[in-house]
Amino acid sequence: MNNPPHSRRAEMPALQLTGSTTLLPRMQRIAEAYMETHAVRIVVNGGCGTARGYKALLDGTTDIAMASGTAPDDLAAAAAARGLPFRATVVRRDAIVPLVHASNPVDALTLLQLRNVFTGRIADWARLGGPRAPIEVLVGPPTGGVSTSWRQRLLGADDTCTPLARVLGTADRLARMAARPFTITYAPHMAVPPHLKVLRIADTAPGDKVFAPLMLVTLGPWTLPAARFIAYAAAAGDAGDAGAAASAEADRA
């Protein structure tokens, strides 16, 4: 890996990526694999979240944004106003799953029950067949791609999360839940650590899950190196999950 096919920098274009923390560990591995066989430098910036990835595209500070959700309205409008809409390629669709502590006796909830939990209308596990204990709701940053997808699907346009919900990044939520048996949150399926349990959604068919579209996004037309890398990443999207999940746990949100 120390000896890429062409070592002279000047001959090798560089592509910079930034954005979604969900996509970060996966793209780091894909970037390394790609550089072994292609004379391109793929430079992955630390994850700063989906919204900031879109902002970086508009600012011209990145070539490709990593996104786990659609662009915030103001940024999409800014792109449209320039006549350069965001161009997104889905490299993977990752299920977003509700998570509880592994010791929680509740195994499945309906979509309506989940909605009531996240809005705060149901605030005690006893109402869901669990122990008598208040439900502690953890959510991700509101502009995060995964949170946006979860909110759109579960709450729709009319409801909002309970104001009692604690806002933390993915890794921080999962870490906090290790010591707190009565918490509930959601996360991309690939990031689930062993101390947590995936809740089954009782009334959805397997093909009807809540998905976060994991995307690589450019502003305006593709350059050739970007087009090639994005095509490669889309083809590699389903490979190498175990390693990516392991490093997702180790990284901060």
Next chain:
Amino acid sequence: MRRREACILLAGAGTLATAACTPGRGAAPAEQESLLVGGAAAMVPLARALAQAFVQGRADVAVVVERGGSLPAYIAASRGAIDLAAMTRALSDTEDDAGARQYLIARDDIGIVVNPNQTLRSLTRAQVRAAFAGEIANWRALGGPDAPLTVYAHARGATARQSAEHLLLGGGALALDARECADDAALAAAVAADATAIGYLPGHARAAADSLGLLAVDGVEATRATVLSGRYPFTHSFHLLLHGAPGRTRAEFVRFARSPAGQAIVERLGLVAVC
């Protein structure tokens, strides 16, 4: 390089004093524009080298580079007190406001080096932190041989030491009893001569020290690929921050830093080109 002598004092977070100490030798042309770049000490050599090349053959621009620190520089740039902030960290969510545009212009890494006879090949981030914080007295506690552990570092106040404390220890302090070395070469020599040694060397200084053992961290070796991907945990990123209206000359400076000519300077300093 012709430039007005000026110094910017970027005192602690939140407070800022700018003092121009002028007495100009060779009065600058009236229309000369002065670009003020303030930032992290670790970026000063790169910023100076870029500035020197940028003003080559241009009588209309002078660039002044002063060290301050990433946060004071961010604050100064966001208030318009300086033209560009040179930062060794990414912006926080609140810092990345509508006016902020932060460009990655170079990478480096901090490698964990040991004596060539050391049998241990890998540590976790937590073990690295504990070892350099002085919490580990014996290599056995890290899964290594039963032998004392000796930490080597740069002298107090040295930029390389600050970078190590920032990256390896999350801002914490290095072991009080760390043996102090005058520079990278002295540190490399000391680690090469002591079987119990653990030390750190930035990537740009390791070419001259390739006999040392280099430990993987969290199973990831510091290679060009893992530094570009950012998967190596102690990857050091160098950024330029523009805040507010682009301004012609300072935007030109950023473009130059990201151009092939600017990136050639990055490589000349032993850093990793990223544009």
